[in-house]
Amino acid sequence: MIGWEDVYKVVVAVVPLYVALVLGYGSVRWWKIFTREQCDAINKLVCYFTLPLFTFEFTANIDPFKMNFLFIGADTLSKLIIVAVLALWAKCSRKGSYCWSITSFSLCTLTNSLVVGIPMVKPMYGPMGVDLVVQASVVQAIVWLTLLLIVLEFRRTGIEGANSTNLKPKASSISNVVIGDEVVERKDVEANTIVEDTSSRLPFFQLMKRVWLRFIVNPNSYGCVVGISWAFISNRWNLKMPSMVEGSVLIMSRAGTGTAMFSMGIFMALQEKVISCGPSLTVIGLVLKFIAGPAAMAISAIIVGLRGDVLRVAIIQAAVPQSITSFIFAKEYGLHAEVLSTAVIFGMIVSLPILIAYYVILEFIH
Template sequence: MISWKTIYHVLEETVPLYVAMILAYLSIKWWKLFTPEQCSGVNKFVAKFSIPLLSFQVLSTNNPYDMNLKLILSDAIQKSLALLVFAVISRACCMEKFDWLITCFSLSTLPNTLIVGIPLLKGMYGDEAVKLISQIVALQSLIWWQIQLPLIVSNSIRILSDGGLGMAMFSLGLFTALQTKIIACGTKKTLLSLGIRFLLGPALMVISSYAVGMRGTLLKVAIIQAALPQGIVPFVFAKEYNVHADILSTAIIVGMMAAVPVALGYYVVVDHPRPRL
């Protein structure tokens, strides 16, 4: 059974994120502190400064020579499998083939690793999980390196990047409060998106991880990170190019609500296998 200590460590890392999101939601719905124009300014600050600098801070401290080859291969195989599966399905069943291919690929392979994954998995597996998660973030970027920046530059970046997690969650809370309804795409599409996010994505990661021989903590971290809620960045691009933004926004909002229970459920399954008879 999962220990109360582990649950506490997970909550210790994740509850502050939800506090930021709830405060933002209440600031719109109850306290009327922000206008839609001001919310747009907050969102732009997060998109242009907080998240890019947070990503840079993670990437700049990652050493590509220490990256785990099996983790790289499993991540690449998972995305390749998802692309192949949804290319076939969208070609056979969907009118807007390319739009659905992009949406389903995003749902199955692009979790909220940076904002939710790092604190959540840190509570489960400690700093080693953070190192592995940082490698996955690096894999989704074009350039990564380990670089020792001058202290004046490092501190300038750190001041803004340290608030990246909180500001991203605050921005999500503002976005949620501005919606007329939380489930914007209907019940059927919501259930489909959650199934792809929390079931199919981890299943593809299990297949790809076993295919490259991953075992132990590395395997567990890979599976649980694949079951994290939907990433925010794909929604930003979906909204920009009008590609099923309603589905991705619903997946983010509902997924954030279910993130901790789902992650703890996967933690129980992968970290506490049933004894053999």
């Protein structure tokens, strides 16, 4: 049962993240230390150095031979359900959007389990719960964040390829133009904007080749793969990582979460408003995070036959607040970073009472 001491432990785990966030915000908004170009460079540092090493470090230290594959199956099924629903919405609805489907998938499924999930689950369900949350985090890093990276790279490469192969200046007769998913009036577009001919696309295989070449040189694409590979080897033959290698990894990986929050604070400072996505998108993001995600997990867990505390842990870990990595990727690839930053910031604030409420409700389920 959760007591005040356990609540305090969660607060202790979360407060340092907000310290890093405030320092990043103040460095731009109050103290004017960084320029916009330097802020972009900081995000690239986080995206391509600290986060890949952070991912490698925690995936390399699990025991893959002791994973609960029924639990992993439920987690996988829940994400596939969400993918199917979002794809159907994007294809069939007049308001559907593939770009918003990508962001909605992040909001529904990607969690900050290591920072918030473990301190919350440990007093609820003990070592068993912690072990399951770590397993979900590893699968998230290996499978779902990697797939998100591929989709984001596919989107950016397609846009860049189309822009470089078939660009045309705006004609004064154009009344509306398409930029990304948005249709805007001619008067709202700057005079020097170049508009993409949406009738032009790169050939599919050429596009996939460009995506693959970019993907294989991105450290995020293989940090988790190398980590889980070492986990299999080390646990199979009882090997330990050389101290020199371990020290080299830790010196950067320990800065992963802090620098990510610092980068988020910088991003907030560059926006006109703290809640840059607006209140309606903030509410939608919180609903997707704390209701849609756990609901999909509950359905999937029941389908695969989870029962007891394993079922409860599955639902609660799906309600853990937004992954910080999803914001870093969104910022780097220019897709709704303001929505994901708001989801991370406010999600961690409201997650404590929400997770406790889920815990109390689930105790009545046998």
